[in-house]
Amino acid sequence: MRLATFRVDGVVRVGVVDGDHLQAVEAPDLLSVLVEWEQSGPPEPRGQVWSLAAVELLAPLPRPPRNVFCVGKNYRDHAREFSRSGYDRSAGGEELPSAPVVFTKPPSAVVGPGATIERHPTVTKELDYEAELAVIIGRPGRDIAPEDAHRHVWGYTIVNDVTARDRQRAHRQWFLGKGLDSFCPMGPVAVSADEVDPEGQARPALELSCWVNEELRQRANTADLLFDIPTLIATISAGLRLETGDVIATGTPAGVGIGFDPPRFLDRGDEVTITISGIGTLRNRVA
Missing domain, CATH: 2.30.30 (SH3 type barrels.)
Incomplete structure (x- = not known):
């Protein structure tokens, strides 16, 4: 549905x-x-x-009940491009993480399809995009085993993990660079888990693509996640109860702005378009 x-x-x-x-x-x-x-x-x-x-x-959950859980460096090629970019000051030189890298965005960061991404020119000069598949939790639970994880997934949507790269680097952590108002476009719809298969076990995994204006920047398959969805749910729920309506953004593939030499950041008027097969297209413009 x-x-x-x-x-x-x-x-x-x-x-x-x-x-x-x-x-x-x-x-x-x-x-x-x-x-x-x-x-x-x-x-x-x-x-x-x-x-x-x-x-x-609007965003399927216009104001999620809690912070959006997000996962960094969860596609190998993106982890490598981030490590090479000079912006990753959180991992002590580790190129591929040995465990999921988890941070959050506040509910106030969420906006819907067609909404504008605020430029925040007094806060950042290095605005970036990250196309991501997001999981929506249906059944609450804590200490969820990986083999039980999919019983807790209601479905999926799309998230753009917008990031102020200079702020992310300066503060040596990710919340301040990723939690600004409008930095979590979400939508256009929420799709129940019976309709898609991100891991490609029973049907084809999902193709993810991202364009800036009309230029293709990111393309990947969700089967390529470094840590799969059951691992993410097991990790996040360890000692922490997941609730109905919680959202987990699963990470972005290679092709973000800092992956280019020189980096290619977003500016006013740029349009970011993210499509994930089986879900739809999320489109937002920088104000």
């Missing part, structure tokens, strides 16, 4: 997407749908039908 959070006539609603249309469900927000899904199954669309072109799509 494909679900979207949208605004029409000034009212925020949740709907089931079918092709170029969506139909509202009787729920105040996506988090309520996810909670109810765990108890009684998928929602039944019963409300009005709209054309997607007639509504404003």
